[in-house]
Amino acid sequence: MLNQAQAEQFQIEYLQPVEKREDAKSSWGQDIKEGLSQSPKxxxxxxxxxxxxxxxFEQICELPEYYPTRTEASILRKYAEEIVxxxxxxxxxELGSGSSTxxxxxxxxxxxxxxVFKYMPIDVSAGILKESAIQLKxxxxSLEIKGLVGTYEQALTQLKPSAWPARMIFFLGxxxxxxxxxxxxxxxNKIAQVLENGDYFLLGIDLQKPKSTLEPAYNDSQGITAAFNLNMLTHLNNKFGGNFDVNNFKHQAIYNEERKQIEMYLLSEREQKISLEKLDLKVKLNKGEKILTEMSRKFNxxxxxxxxxxxxxxxxxVFTDENKWFALMLCQFSK
Ligand SMILES: C[S@@+](CC[C@H](N)C(=O)[O-])C[C@H]1O[C@@H](n2cnc3c(N)ncnc32)[C@H](O)[C@@H]1O
Incomplete structure (x- = not known):
């Protein structure tokens, strides 16, 4: 339990829906309508x-095949003092803070x-944000925590100017x-708009590497990544009154060497009709048709x-590991 003084330094705020036209396409539900109406879906x-x-996702981070989390953690372990x-x-x-591990x-x-120092974790997933903020506190x-529940777009348009001499936005994983x-x-562009002269941006990037290392990281032998991918359909069923049957889909992750990106799909194993009642959306999927659920681009x-x-x-x-599998780029904004 947090005592009174600790509780005063701990807040969680829900960000406002995105209203600006240019961002409205990525607001909840509208992006599903667009994404499932296009080809490929x-x-x-x-x-x-x-x-x-x-x-x-926490379980994925522990998988032997999933090198990004432990590689980025090893870089942070070695260089965090130097960053400070x-x-x-x-x-x-922090954008997309998850468990903040x-x-x-x-x-x-x-x-x-x-x-006193201040940390603002931002995440769409309210449960893990609150749980980790309580643990951190x-x-x-001496940590003052203000958690923001919402998307990157919401956060970057609604973040208030910092009262501290400088701010560092970081985006890991x-x-x-x-x-x-x-x-x-x-x-x-949005990061640059939100930063003041002299502020910092710390960015974690997964570097290009052979397919033989990349593909197993997204196709683990225990099937956790497959369960993670399929869970998206259960989430949509719960959020939007959908009728996806996860048994009719298969997880697939391949490395597209030309585009230097992992592409993660849900493959429809039969012809099926899907409806998402709260979005007033009906979609037909052919047997063998794929829904792209994630691109994970690999960088240079x-x-x-x-x-x-x-x-x-x-x-x-630039901080990196001995295999040059992952890098942390520390940048400073200057107008
Ligand atoms: C791949 S996990 C990375 C978690 C952690 N940063 C790490 O490096 O291990 C992505 C995190 O970002 C959050 N997230 C995903 N898309 C988001 C969005 N559009 N806006 C805000 N948070 C998002 C997820 O809930 C999740 O906690």
Whole structure:
């Protein structure tokens, strides 16, 4: 239990729905209507994350085949102190924080006894956000936590200016790889709009590597990634009054070498009619038809550096592991 003083430094806020026209397409439900009406059909990856999906993702992070989490954690373990030396104490804002497990490596480095510091985790999955915020508050008593429940788009348009001398937004787990090329560009524009001169951006990217390492990471032998992918349909059934039968779908993940991305699909094993009542949506799926549920693009450090630079995000330092499987790019915004 949190005591009175701790509870005062702990808040959870639900972000407002996106109303601006340019973002409305990605608002809840509308993106499903669009994605399931196009060819090939798509469902945005944010729908993986109901409470069950968040728990399954935690299990994925522990899988022997899933190298990204432990590789990124090893980089943070080695370089978190150096990151703090560069940025100094600043307000920490994390996009897609999930369980904040890896974040603890950064919090350990930023934590100074008896000095208040601030962390804003942001996630669409309210359950895991609240659970992890409570745990963090118990473990770091000088940490002021303000959790925001909502999407990246909501957060980046509704984030208030920081009262701290500097802010660092960080985005771990190579979740940036889930955006299309246009979505990636748009996301970085929003990051640049929200940062003030001198603020920092720390970005985790999964680097290009052979298919023989990549494909097993998304096709684990215990079938946890398959359960995670299929759970998206259960989430849609619950959220939108749908009638997906998960037994009629199969998980598939392949590496598209030309596009340098893992593509994760749900394959319809028979012809079927789906309805999502709350969205007033009816969809027909053919036998063998695939729904794209996630792209996970794999990056190259130099290209990413150039891209960040084009958004006035100057790379100060790149931290990587000995295999060069994953990188953390620390950037500073300068107008
Ligand atoms: C792949 S997990 C990564 C979790 C953690 N950052 C890590 O590196 O292990 C993605 C996290 O982002 C959240 N998420 C996914 N799409 C989101 C969106 N559009 N807006 C906000 N959060 C999102 C999920 O709920 C999940 O916790």
């Amino acid at each position: 798509t469902i945005p990856p944010k729908y993986f994350y109901d409470d069950q999906g968040s728990q399954l 030396e560069i940025t100094g104490i600043c307000e920490l804002v 890896k974040t603890r490596l950064l919090l350990d480095a930023y934590h100074q006894p008896n000095e 118990q473990d770091y008593n 190579s979740s940036i790889g889930n955006f299309s090329e246009a979505g990636y560009d748009n996301f970085l 450090i130099e290209e990413t550096r150039d891209k960040l630079e084009s958004k006035k995000l100057k790379t100060i330092k």
